[in-house]
Every structure is written in C-alpha cells, then in structure tokens.
Amino acid sequence: MIQDYFTFNAQRYASKWLVLGIDIAIVSLSFVLSYLIRFNLTLDFEVEKLILQLPIIMIASALAFIIVGSYKGVVRHTGVRDVYNIFNAICLSSILIIFLVLANRQFGMFYNFTIPLSIIIINSLISFVTLTASRYVFKAMFHQMSGEARAMKNVLIYGAGDSGILTYNAITNHIRSNARVIGYIDNDNKKVGKNINGVPVFNKSILNEHFILKNNVSEIIFSIQNIDSKHLRTLVEGLVDFPVSVKIVPPIEDWINGELKVSQIKQVQIEDLLDRAPIQIKNSKIASELLNKSILVTGGAGSIGSEIVRQICTYNYKSLIIVDQAESALYDLQQELKQNGFHNFIPLVSDVRDKNRLNAIFDEYKPTMVFHAAAYKHVPLMEYNSYEAIKINIAGTKTVADLSVLHGVDKFVFVSTDKAVNPTNVMGASKRIAEMYIGCMQKENKTRFITTRFGNVLGSNGSVIPLFRKQIEKGGPLTLTHKDITRYFMTIPEASQLVLEAGAMGTGGEIFIFDMGESVKIYDLARNMIKLSGLRYPEDIDIKITGLRPGEKLYEELLANGENTLPTYHKKIKISKVRELDYAKTRSKIDELCITNMFFNGNTVKLMKEIVPEYISKNSDLCELDKKEDKTEGLSKPNLKIVQS
Numbered sequence: 001m002i003q004d005y006f007t008f009n010a011q012r013y014a015s016k017w018l019v020l021g022i023d024i025a026i027v028s029l030s031f032v033l034s035y036l037i038r039f040n041l042t043l044d045f046e047v048e049k050l051i052l053q054l055p056i057i058m059i060a061s062a063l064a065f066i067i068v069g070s071y072k073g074v075v076r077h078t079g080v081r082d083v084y085n086i087f088n089a090i091c092l093s094s095i096l097i098i099f100l101v102l103a104n105r106q107f108g109m110f111y112n113f114t115i116p117l118s119i120i121i122i123n124s125l126i127s128f129v130t131l132t133a134s135r136y137v138f139k140a141m142f143h144q145m146s147g148e149a150r151a152m153k154n155v156l157i158y159g160a161g162d163s164g165i166l167t168y169n170a171i172t173n174h175i176r177s178n179a180r181v182i183g184y185i186d187n188d189n190k191k192v193g194k195n196i197n198g199v200p201v202f203n204k205s206i207l208n209e210h211f212i213l214k215n216n217v218s219e220i221i222f223s224i225q226n227i228d229s230k231h232l233r234t235l236v237e238g239l240v241d242f243p244v245s246v247k248i249v250p251p252i253e254d255w256i257n258g259e260l261k262v263s264q265i266k267q268v269q270i271e272d273l274l275d276r277a278p279i280q281i282k283n284s285k286i287a288s289e290l291l292n293k294s295i296l297v298t299g300g301a302g303s304i305g306s307e308i309v310r311q312i313c314t315y316n317y318k319s320l321i322i323v324d325q326a327e328s329a330l331y332d333l334q335q336e337l338k339q340n341g342f343h344n345f346i347p348l349v350s351d352v353r354d355k356n357r358l359n360a361i362f363d364e365y366k367p368t369m370v371f372h373a374a375a376y377k378h379v380p381l382m383e384y385n386s387y388e389a390i391k392i393n394i395a396g397t398k399t400v401a402d403l404s405v406l407h408g409v410d411k412f413v414f415v416s417t418d419k420a421v422n423p424t425n426v427m428g429a430s431k432r433i434a435e436m437y438i439g440c441m442q443k444e445n446k447t448r449f450i451t452t453r454f455g456n457v458l459g460s461n462g463s464v465i466p467l468f469r470k471q472i473e474k475g476g477p478l479t480l481t482h483k484d485i486t487r488y489f490m491t492i493p494e495a496s497q498l499v500l501e502a503g504a505m506g507t508g509g510e511i512f513i514f515d516m517g518e519s520v521k522i523y524d525l526a527r528n529m530i531k532l533s534g535l536r537y538p539e540d541i542d543i544k545i546t547g548l549r550p551g552e553k554l555y556e557e558l559l560a561n562g563e564n565t566l567p568t569y570h571k572k573i574k575i576s577k578v579r580e581l582d583y584a585k586t587r588s589k590i591d592e593l594c595i596t597n598m599f600f601n602g603n604t605v606k607l608m609k610e611i612v613p614e615y616i617s618k619n620s621d622l623c624e625l626d627k628k629e630d631k632t633e634g635l636s637k638p639n640l641k642i643v644q645s
Contacts, residue, residue, distance in 0.1 A: 064093035160186035296367035299374030301329035307496035352396035393430035425551025448508030455488030476541035
C-alpha cells in the first residue's frame with residue numbers, strides 16, 4: 001500500500017520551491033555541524049553568535065541557489081550536471097559570506113557578525129557533500145520503490161566510451177526502465193577491471209554461455225559509434241546463439257536534441273549486418289539540375305518511385321507529376337506528402353501502356369525531365385506472364401520514351417536492374433531490351449537518355465527480408481530456393497539517390513551502376529534473422545530449401561560479359577561501357593516484338609531471345625526455346641554457353 005502510494009505520487013514533480021527550502025535547511029544544519037567540528041564536538045563557542053549568523057547564512061545560500069538555479073533540477077534524474085550546479089552554488093554562497101564578513105569588519109554593518117574562515121570552508125565542504133548525497137539518496141529510493149514491482153532485467157553495454165556512458169545514463173534515468181546495467185564490455189585493456197559509475201568493465205572474453213546464464217543477462221546493447229557493418233556482424237554473430245536480445249544505439253547525429261532516449265535503442269536488424277558500407281553522395285548536382293524543372297515520375301507510388309518522389313520534394317522544382325496505376329498506393333503517398341508539408345505535386349492515376357492518356361499528360365504538364373520507374377519486377381510471376389512483362393517493361397518504356405522525344409523532354413532517366421545482365425528470365429530480358437531501346441533512342445534524338453542499374457533493394461515490395469519477417473511472425477519455416485544463392489543489396493534511399501544523381505551527372509547514353517561491395521549469401525541472412533528474432537535455428541524455426549524458381553539465378557551480375565566500366569566523380573558510381581549494337585536492326589526487332597505481343601502471338605519469348613542472344617533460360621519450360629547452335633545471327637555477340645534443349 002505504501003509502495004503504491006509512493007509510486008503514484010512519485011510520478012509528480014516535487015515543487016522547486018520545496019527543493020529550495022530543503023536545500024537551505026541542509027545548509028543551515030551543515031553550518032551548525034561545522035561549528036561543532038571546528039570546536040571538537042563541544043559547545044565551547046558563543047551559541048548566541050551562531051544564532052545571529054544563521055539567518056544571514058540562509059539568505060546568502062538562498063540567493064546563491066536562485067542565481068545558479070541548482071534547485072530547479074528534477075531530483076530523481078540527478079546527474080553530473082546537477083552536481084556541477086550544486087558546486088557552483090556552494091562556491092557562490094561562500095564568496096558572498098566571505099564578502100559580508102570582510103565588509104562588516106570594514107564598515108560594521110552587522111553588530112558582532114564575524115565567522116572564522118575555517119568555519120566557512122568546513123561549511124562549504126559539508127554542504128556540498130550533504131546536498132549531493134541527499135539527491136542521490138532520494139534518486140536511489142525512488143528507483144528502488146518504483147522498480148520493485150517490476151521484474152528487473154540484467155543488461156551489458158558493449159562499449160565503455162562516451163557513448164556507452166551516455167547509454168548507461170539514459171537507461172538508469174528513465175522512469176519506466178526495468179533494466180539493471182551489470183557491466184560494460186570493452187576491448188581497451190586500460191579500462192578493463194575498472195569501474196565506471198560503479199559498474200565494472202569486462203573484457204569481451206566474458207561473453208560466453210556460462211557468464212550469461214550465471215548473471216542472468218537478458219540484453220546486450222552495442223553502444224559503439226561509427227562501427228562498420230562488417231565488424232558489427234562479426235560481434236553479433238558471436239552472440240546470436242546465446243539466449244540474449246541484441247540491441248544497438250543509433251549514431252549520435254540521430255539522437256533527439258543531442259540526447260539519447262531509451263526509445264531509440266532498437267533491436268539489431270538484419271540490415272545493420274549486411275556487409276556493405278552505406279554509399280554517400282557527395283558533390284551532388286541534383287539541386288541545380290532540378291531547379292525550376294517540371295518533372296514526371298512514372299511508377300511514382302512504387303518502392304523506388306515513391307522514394308524518388310520524396311527526395312525530389314525537398315528540392316526547388318517547378319512542378320512534380322506522379323503517375324501510377326496503383327490507386328491505393330498513390331493515395332497513401334499523396335497523404336504522406338501532404339502530412340509532411342509538401343503540396344507542390346500532381347498525383348495522376350494512369351497506365352504507361354495507355355499512349356493516349358500519357359500523351360495528354362505530356363501535353364498538359366510539359367515535363368522537362370522524366371524518371372521512368374514503372375515496371376513489373378517479380379521474376380517467377382513474369383516467367384509465365386510474358387505478355388504483361390513485354391507490355392509494361394518494354395512497350396511501356398517505349399511509349400514513355402517516344403512521348404519524351406515528341407514533347408521535347410531534356411532528360412529521360414530509366415530505372416533498370418542487375419537482372420538485365422546476362423538474363424536468365426523473362427523479366428530480366430524485358431529490362432535488357434528496354435535498356436537497348438533506350439540506347440537506340442539516344443543515338444537518334446536530342447533527348448538525353450540515361451539508365452541506372454542496381455541490385456536488390458532492402459525493404460522494397462516483395463523483397464526477401466520482408467518475406468522472411470512475415471514467415472518468422474507465422475512461426476516459419478523460412479523458404480529459400482537454394483542454399484548457395486547470393487544477392488547484392490542496397491537501401492531504397494540509396495537506390496533513389498542514385499537515380500537522381502544519374503539524372504544530374506548523365507549527358508546521355510550512360511548506364512550507371514553501383515560498386516555494391518560483396519554479395520550476401522541469403523542462407524546466412526536467413527539464419528541471422530531467425531537468431532536476431534530471439535529464436536533458435538533449427539529448433540524454433542527451420543529453413544526449407546524449395547529449389548530454384550523458374551528463371552532464377554544463383555547469383556546476380558552488374559556487368560554483362562564484354563562490358564567494362566568508366567569512373568565518375570564518385571568512386572562508388574561507375575558507367576558501364578556497353579557493347580555496340582546495330583541500332584536500326586535492334587529498334588526494328590523491338591517494334592516487331594511489341595506488335596507481335598499485342599496480338600498474343602506465342603513467339604514473343606523466342607523473339608526476345610533473338611534480340612538478346614545472351615538470354616538463356618534457367619529452371620524454366622522456356623529452356624526449350626534455346627537452340628543448340630550458336631546464335632551468330634543475333635544483334636550482339638553471345639557471351640554465354642547455349643543450353644541444349
């Protein structure tokens with residue numbers, strides 16, 4: 001009952017005037033105690049003088065506390081800054097008292113008012129100690145009383161630097177925190193064996209099952225600033241087999257007003273462990289490129305398109321036209337932009353296959369720059385829905401590109417994929433043919449055509465990480481097509497930034513690609529996701545190998561055989577130097593493909609293979625279309641061994 005009463009009333013902040021009154025009372029008692037100490041705990045001094053001096057001491061102390069503001073701190077959140085303020089207040093009050101004593105000696109303002117210097121010094125020391133101690137005693141009592149009803153969890157902080165200490169303060173000062181920090185872990189042997197805030201610093205060698213179980217550790221928080229993903233992955237992978245939750249402190253620049261909040265300490269996500277450093281765009285020309293421009297984004301409500309739109313909204317452009325056939329997704333994006341204070345955009349529901357509708361849009365809004373992100377991208381679905389893949393990815397691109405030329409668009413930026421490189425499926429081949437058509441248009445027109453090519457995008461619709469998360473939530477198993485399959489990854493903001501940067505730096509005809517680091521083994525990614533979820537593999541959740549899907553590769557490539565790269569001003573962005581094509585013949589074949597597809601002719605995939613000789617189907621019924629003989633009559637030289645039907 002008493003505990004509940006204390007906990008309830010502790011939620012309220014004590015009045016600062018009450019704190020001031022208590023501080024003055026403590027200083028008064030300290031002053032009396034300093035006399036007793038000075039005279040060897042006897043009353044061998046004039047008590048009448050003490051009684052006369054006491055009000056002046058109280059007034060001087062109150063004035064010092066008010067000037068410094070030491071009484072305004074929330075006592076239950078007492079920290080180093082509050083102790084510093086108490087020290088300043090005590091120093092100021094001592095100076096005031098010494099000044100009064102000296103002034104009285106000179107001018108005799110107060111009858112019989114004199115205080116030995118030793119008393120003033122003793123009083124200052126006792127006052128500082130008792131004021132500081134009283135605050136920490138109350139703070140400890142508050143946390144003890146309010147935290148008893150909750151089960152405490154033992155926490156280790158990995159990192160005993162400034163970030164680790166601030167993490168400790170954030171945890172211990174949080175009113176609803178039920179965490180007890182039992183130790184720091186650090187690689188610096190100079191810190192190991194010492195205490196910080198009364199908490200011991202251990203070497204990382206203690207991170208073993210015996211120590212964790214013996215001390216009932218339930219959480220380990222990584223608080224190391226600027227840690228690279230490879231180092232973090234190594235550390236985390238050594239912990240995921242233990243029954244602990246692994247969390248991470250965000251970078252200092254993400255702290256709220258420079259202060260870490262407990263709510264910002266998040267569970268380590270698989271994205272934090274991917275072996276690639278985030279790509280930062282420097283020397284950006286985007287702002288000047290978009291200045292006062294009318295911009296059209298197709299597929300503007302998709303994963304990449306919507307992020308392109310979000311980033312464009314932060315620049316000074318003339319108008320932004322967002323085109324997408326997905327009504328609900330477009331509505332959600334519209335509401336999001338409005339809530340974020342962006343209103344200079346026009347959302348239009350339209351299909352890139354509808355040439356008349358698009359022509360009307362170009363005619364009305366007269367865009368000077370086009371970002372073409374509309375596409376079908378799911379490999380297994382497109383493998384046996386080639387009609388739709390051709391109509392959207394090729395004919396749709398052709399329609400938007402043709403209208404861009406017709407209406408005098410300055411730049412056309414095409415969003416492609418690494419699956420267009422040596423394609424093994426309909427989706428990848430359709431994107432490669434779209435790239436080829438873009439190349440043809442660049443040769444023939446004033447509009448500058450630019451292509452961006454990158455790998456899998458983290459968090460995009462249908463990508464592997466959201467799929468694994470859903471499967472974990474349902475209790476598994478995680479489905480994986482092959483144990484050795486690998487993929488390149490990048491974030492949605494990075495992908496979108498590349499598209500914008502390509503539009504700024506491109507002069508026409510380039511295919512921009514990322515240096516994306518090492519590819520990621522999806523099997524390892526799946527195991528780490530299970531463990532980071534606090535589950536065990538394979539006891540709690542297993543991984544099921546289902547076999548490669550139609551058209552799926554074991555690994556992706558960013559460059560086709562025979563291609564090489566040229567540098568740009570950014571070391572992570574390269575220009576693919578593609579092979580020369582017979583542009584007239586290529587365009588004629590693409591036109592034939594679109595017309596053939598329009599009439600549901602069954603020879604469309606065969607025609608795609610003629611246009612892209614390196615397109616060799618894998619794990620698909622379409623392998624039957626691959627001929628045994630070398631395709632020397634193709635539009636470009638083949639670079640892969642032809643699969644025998």
